[in-house]
Amino acid sequence: xxxxxxxxxxxxxxxxxxxxTAITDPEFTRQYWDAENVSDxxxxxxxxxxxxxxxRQLAMVGKVVESAPPTRLVIxxxxxxxxxxxxxxxxxxxxxxxxxxxxxxxxxxDELEPGSSMLHGISEGWPRxxxxxxxxxxxxxxxxxxxGR
Amino acid sequence: xKRIDRVxxxxxxxxxxxxxxxxHAQRGLTLGELCEHLEMTRQAVAQHLxxxxxxxxxxxxxxxxxxLHYLNPVPIHEIxxxxxxxxxxxxxxxxxxxxxxxxxxxxx
Numbered sequence: 001x002x003x004x005x006x007x008x009x010x011x012x013x014x015x016x017x018x019x020x021t022a023i024t025d026p027e028f029t030r031q032y033w034d035a036e037n038v039s040d041x042x043x044x045x046x047x048x049x050x051x052x053x054x055x056r057q058l059a060m061v062g063k064v065v066e067s068a069p070p071t072r073l074v075i076x077x078x079x080x081x082x083x084x085x086x087x088x089x090x091x092x093x094x095x096x097x098x099x100x101x102x103x104x105x106x107x108x109x110d111e112l113e114p115g116s117s118m119l120h121g122i123s124e125g126w127p128r129x130x131x132x133x134x135x136x137x138x139x140x141x142x143x144x145x146x147x148g149r
Numbered sequence: 150x151k152r153i154d155r156v157x158x159x160x161x162x163x164x165x166x167x168x169x170x171x172x173h174a175q176r177g178l179t180l181g182e183l184c185e186h187l188e189m190t191r192q193a194v195a196q197h198l199x200x201x202x203x204x205x206x207x208x209x210x211x212x213x214x215x216x217l218h219y220l221n222p223v224p225i226h227e228i229x230x231x232x233x234x235x236x237x238x239x240x241x242x243x244x245x246x247x248x249x250x251x252x253x254x255x256x257x
Contacts, residue, residue, distance in 0.1 A: 007210065
């Protein structure tokens with residue numbers, strides 16, 4: 001754990017299966033994330049993160065490291081320009097756990113280069129995505145995820 | 150107590166805000182590391198961390214026998230959406246900028 005690490009936790013009134021779908025189904029992510037996460041979500045597969053706000057644009061790419069629906073998904077995370085350079089890849093882990101009638105979603109982003117622009121970007125980005133996801137699943141309304149950016 | 154009430158209660162204490170600031174500056178600190186440079190007993194820090202964890206403002210992970218603490222900003226973001234953005238964020242931003250220019254830093 002030598003590289004910078006962030007953890008984000010939110011409790012959502014929805015079943016783990018729905019949260020898994022909300023992260024991995026592009027139809028779903030588009031509605032609260034303004035982005036599509038595209039993959040078959042099998043370990044070893046490639047995944048792509050397409051920004052859909054404005055002009056559709058490939059924003060992140062990576063590999064699926066671990067996939068255990070609906071409780072755990074581990075992916076690598078890199079701008080397309082750094083795809084061939086593993087040293088620049090960071091790692092994102094989604095842990096999904098039922099707690100009573102709520103589900104705890106923990107997003108851990110680590111193996112980030114200290115001082116990198118990615119470090120700055122995600123420290124702003126994940127809280128917005130998770131708040132919007134929670135609102136979308138609980139009320140049917142997404143937040144305007146990137147307003148005020 | 151409702152979840153949002155726990156967040157406001159946790160934020161109402163200056164020592165707890167100080168702990169959040171430390172965890173914002175440096176992630177993954179142990180209780181011992183958090184106690185350094187703070188004029189609080191270890192027991193007081195542990196109690197404050199308990200309140201922050203209850204409010205989901207701090208999350209922890211075990212590494213071997215060490216418990217590492219991380220700031221979890223998601224509830225603060227929810228407050229921002231519910232209580233700040235709704236109330237004319239742009240004009241408030243302009244006022245804040247003016248206050249900073251006139252008074253200097255307003256972190257306190």
